[in-house]
Amino acid sequence: MKKKRILFTGGGTAGHVIVNLALIPVFQREGWEIDYIGSENGIERKLIEPLDGVTYYPISTGKLRRYMSIENIKDPFKVLKGTFQAWRIIGSRKPQIIFSKGGFVSVPVIFASRLRRVPAVIHESDYTPGLANKLAFPFAKKILATFSETMAYLPEKKAEHVGAVIRDELFQGNKKTGLDICGFTAEKPVLLIMGGSGGSEKINQAVRNSLPKLLPLFQIIHICGHGKKDDSIQKQGYIQFEYVQDDLNHLLAATDFVLSRAGANAIFEFLALQIPMLLIPLSREASRGDQIVNAHSFRKKNYALVLEEEDLTEETLIQHLSQLKEEATFYKQHQKTYQSEKTRDRVIEIIKENRKDR
Numbered sequence: 001m002k003k004k005r006i007l008f009t010g011g012g013t014a015g016h017v018i019v020n021l022a023l024i025p026v027f028q029r030e031g032w033e034i035d036y037i038g039s040e041n042g043i044e045r046k047l048i049e050p051l052d053g054v055t056y057y058p059i060s061t062g063k064l065r066r067y068m069s070i071e072n073i074k075d076p077f078k079v080l081k082g083t084f085q086a087w088r089i090i091g092s093r094k095p096q097i098i099f100s101k102g103g104f105v106s107v108p109v110i111f112a113s114r115l116r117r118v119p120a121v122i123h124e125s126d127y128t129p130g131l132a133n134k135l136a137f138p139f140a141k142k143i144l145a146t147f148s149e150t151m152a153y154l155p156e157k158k159a160e161h162v163g164a165v166i167r168d169e170l171f172q173g174n175k176k177t178g179l180d181i182c183g184f185t186a187e188k189p190v191l192l193i194m195g196g197s198g199g200s201e202k203i204n205q206a207v208r209n210s211l212p213k214l215l216p217l218f219q220i221i222h223i224c225g226h227g228k229k230d231d232s233i234q235k236q237g238y239i240q241f242e243y244v245q246d247d248l249n250h251l252l253a254a255t256d257f258v259l260s261r262a263g264a265n266a267i268f269e270f271l272a273l274q275i276p277m278l279l280i281p282l283s284r285e286a287s288r289g290d291q292i293v294n295a296h297s298f299r300k301k302n303y304a305l306v307l308e309e310e311d312l313t314e315e316t317l318i319q320h321l322s323q324l325k326e327e328a329t330f331y332k333q334h335q336k337t338y339q340s341e342k343t344r345d346r347v348i349e350i351i352k353e354n355r356k357d358r
């Protein structure tokens with residue numbers, strides 16, 4: 001019988017890799033051969049290369065910069081080189097289907113998929129599509145969306161709203177294990193702070209300045225981002241991590257409230273786990289504003305409380321977290337209306353339906 005083969009791509013930030021991490025084990029269990037195309041130095045290499053049974057192929061890739069740089073001139077050539085590399089990899093590995101979670105590294109892969117006539121399925125997790133995905137859409141067979149509102153931005157014939165794909169293990173956390181990892185008690189609420197997969201300087205700073213007022217209210221798990229830990233702060237009830245890979249499920253099981261950026265994957269995880277959240281979306285100064293619309297959609301559905309980055313001060317932070325604590329039941333009630341279980345199965349079904357040579 002012909003071997004089933006799938007090629008995944010996506011990277012740049014963990015948000016463009018995590019969905020692939022949720023899907024890969026399912027295809028592995030079903031005996032598919034799995035390849036991954038990512039960048040040479042991105043986080044996808046760290047997260048994917050160590051996986052057993054997945055072959056990682058690094059390629060050259062461009063990057064979206066919001067500032068002038070000589071690198072911007074080199075980018076089209078890098079994308080061209082990446083397309084040629086991806087074309088060769090697809091030619092030799094012969095996947096029947098390509099699944100892309102977006103990010104700049106996925107662009108040459110999707111271009112090459114069209115040249116090799118291998119169908120590609122793209123997943124867009126933000127409310128408004130990112131530039132990389134927009135460039136890739138014309139070459140994809142199917143485009144899947146996390147937010148129902150995103151359908152308005154997608155080509156009608158190819159698009160389907162599926163919801164968020166969430167890693168199984170996040171539902172398998174143990175509260176006691178989480179508290180033990182942190183050295184916390186069950187007597188006081190736990191606030192988990194996540195500034196996206198890379199951490200957020202602004203949130204880190206505001207939280208650290210506010211610790212004297214926050215620590216009487218919460219025990220705090222602070223995920224600060226690589227290189228952003230401050231070891232000079234040693235306080236009872238406050239623990240810092242740069243990035244949590246294996247124990248995130250336990251930490252989330254021990255969490256009563258979340259303070260977070262509004263990256264699409266993270267906020268749908270908190271929603272599925274029914275954790276009341278305060279979102280501080282990345283501002284338009286530093287991004288295309290995708291997190292602002294993600295956060296506003298959550299606010300409209302009463303899934304989250306939102307504080308704009310421009311309004312972030314020590315006072316507003318404490319005030320909003322106190323409000324979140326008071327209104328926790330309200331947010332949990334609305335979060336209960338969200339159904340997440342069927343998404344992963346539907347995504348897998350779509351991938352299988354669209355593969356070549358079935």
Ligand SMILES: CC(=O)N[C@H]1[C@@H](OP(=O)(O)OP(=O)(O)OC[C@H]2O[C@@H](n3ccc(=O)[nH]c3=O)[C@H](O)[C@@H]2O)O[C@H](CO)[C@@H](O)[C@@H]1O
Pocket residue numbers: 013014015016018125126194195196197198223242243244245248262263264265266267269282287290291294
């Ligand atoms: C700065 C930037 O470009 N941010 C974008 C990026 O965010 P970012 O990469 O932060 O992505 P998300 O917030 O969507 O997802 C982060 C993922 O990393 C996981 N995680 C995080 C920290 C940790 O210690 N351990 C861990 O496993 C979270 O559980 C989540 O699954 O992609 C998102 C999805 O396209 C966008 O909405 C964001 O605007």
